Amino acid sequence: MATFEVYGGKPLKGELHPQGAKNEALQIICATLLTAEPVTIKNIPNIRDVNKLIELLQGMGVEVQRHSSSECTFRAKNVDVEYLTTNDFKVKAAAIRGSIMVVGPLLARYGRAYAPKPGGDKIGRRRLDTHFLGFQKLGATFNFDTRENFFTLEGKNMQGAYMLLDEASVTGTANILMAAVLTPGTTTIYNAACEPYLQQLSKMLVSMGAKISGIGSNLLTVEGVESLGGCTHAILPDMIEIGSFIGLAAMTASNITIRNVSYPNLGIIPDSFRRMGIEFEVIGDDIHIPPQEHYEIDTFIDGSILTIADAPWPGLTPDLLSVFLVVATQAKGSVLIHQKMFESRLFFVDKLIDMGAQIILCDPHRATVIGHDRNMKLRPTVMTSPDIRAGVALLIAALSAEGKSVIHNIEQIDRGYENIDGRLNAIGADIRRIE
Numbered sequence: 001m002a003t004f005e006v007y008g009g010k011p012l013k014g015e016l017h018p019q020g021a022k023n024e025a026l027q028i029i030c031a032t033l034l035t036a037e038p039v040t041i042k043n044i045p046n047i048r049d050v051n052k053l054i055e056l057l058q059g060m061g062v063e064v065q066r067h068s069s070s071e072c073t074f075r076a077k078n079v080d081v082e083y084l085t086t087n088d089f090k091v092k093a094a095a096i097r098g099s100i101m102v103v104g105p106l107l108a109r110y111g112r113a114y115a116p117k118p119g120g121d122k123i124g125r126r127r128l129d130t131h132f133l134g135f136q137k138l139g140a141t142f143n144f145d146t147r148e149n150f151f152t153l154e155g156k157n158m159q160g161a162y163m164l165l166d167e168a169s170v171t172g173t174a175n176i177l178m179a180a181v182l183t184p185g186t187t188t189i190y191n192a193a194c195e196p197y198l199q200q201l202s203k204m205l206v207s208m209g210a211k212i213s214g215i216g217s218n219l220l221t222v223e224g225v226e227s228l229g230g231c232t233h234a235i236l237p238d239m240i241e242i243g244s245f246i247g248l249a250a251m252t253a254s255n256i257t258i259r260n261v262s263y264p265n266l267g268i269i270p271d272s273f274r275r276m277g278i279e280f281e282v283i284g285d286d287i288h289i290p291p292q293e294h295y296e297i298d299t300f301i302d303g304s305i306l307t308i309a310d311a312p313w314p315g316l317t318p319d320l321l322s323v324f325l326v327v328a329t330q331a332k333g334s335v336l337i338h339q340k341m342f343e344s345r346l347f348f349v350d351k352l353i354d355m356g357a358q359i360i361l362c363d364p365h366r367a368t369v370i371g372h373d374r375n376m377k378l379r380p381t382v383m384t385s386p387d388i389r390a391g392v393a394l395l396i397a398a399l400s401a402e403g404k405s406v407i408h409n410i411e412q413i414d415r416g417y418e419n420i421d422g423r424l425n426a427i428g429a430d431i432r433r434i435e
């Protein structure tokens, strides 16, 4: 278990370049399984989860040519589907959430697929019903071995169908979409998730020859085609990382420019930070956050306490609520953070309370934060990162606290943030990695 020693209390100054989006990369890499032709992907983040998925594909026989740390060409010419029944696959696939998205492409191309219950953050129940009910609608059958936690799927004669998803699942929509593009007939997916991750996946599939309409909406219509070809695809900057940097800048009163953010793809994220009182300028495609001594949380029009809650896109992503929560601890005013989607993602507030934050955990989904308006700085402490986003929120807290904090289990942060210590140290942070 690796650790960060963080010597906080210093404002940072400089430029940050966001990495490619983790959640988009996981979908896009799985989509390379849909064709025997080469697919080149640019702006791949060099992070644990993505590297593990690439290894998984190599295990299946996909040829991967690395041109640089962020660009690879994938060629899924000879895929060994039986590899998915091996222990090696089961162990590796169970370590990441993204592995579940190999199922859709394999089912469509080879008529069968296997998957262990995937890993990812332990942030509450993470059911997969949407994925499997969708495959079932296309005519696939599945069996879930509860003892082994292992899914087996057959889909030799799948046929396009209409489906109304039971929830707008991000990975579920991606998985069904990837199956539908090679399934004969028309598939209509209503209540589809439509995050930029899915818009990007859809655009990539279209450039491979797929027929998809409704991209960017919650109603996707797919005309199945017989085969797909290769393409080149560039991954968008990671909107969660960009949001994390905005929160970091505000909390540490730093002067930070985030370069090339693809602003139109950030949706409601920038305005949500503005409601927290954080000022920033958009210059071209960069976001500049000047040092701010005070930031004051807005109220609703009637003067009642602001709620920051997650919702499927174009609502606010749940992956940034931990960052909003930590930022609120030094704001002027109060906010209710309502994490509707996940039930175990707010427990890390215990650590912030230890550091001196004023937070009331109302229930597993809701926390009220009463900001200090910087009248009391957070105190440094020793903590353990429970999940990727709580991990980064604790890192932000530690960077704002004067003195030495220790964060254990930073593998969680490394799952989704590329060389975060190196990049923040380059603009004035003092983070030491102890392996």
Ligand SMILES: CC(=O)N[C@H]1[C@@H](OP(=O)(O)OP(=O)(O)OC[C@H]2O[C@@H](n3ccc(=O)[nH]c3=O)[C@H](O)[C@@H]2O)O[C@H](CO)[C@@H](O)[C@@H]1O
Residues within 6 Å of the ligand: 023, 026, 097, 098, 125, 126, 127, 167, 168, 169, 170, 171, 172, 312, 317, 318, 319, 340, 341, 342
């Ligand atoms: C690898 C990847 O891409 N992971 C992301 C993906 O996970 P993932 O695709 O696993 O998450 P889902 O979209 O399936 O659902 C996440 C949770 O939200 C609940 N839910 C979902 C939709 C809805 O309309 N109502 C609702 O309550 C689900 O029951 C589940 O508990 O999407 C999540 C939700 O944005 C993000 O947190 C994850 O970072």
Ligand SMILES: C=C(OP(=O)(O)O)C(=O)O
Residues within 6 Å of the ligand: 022, 023, 049, 096, 097, 098, 119, 120, 121, 319, 388, 389, 416
């Ligand atoms: C929950 C997340 O990731 P995963 O779905 O991979 O666990 C996240 O990125 O915040």
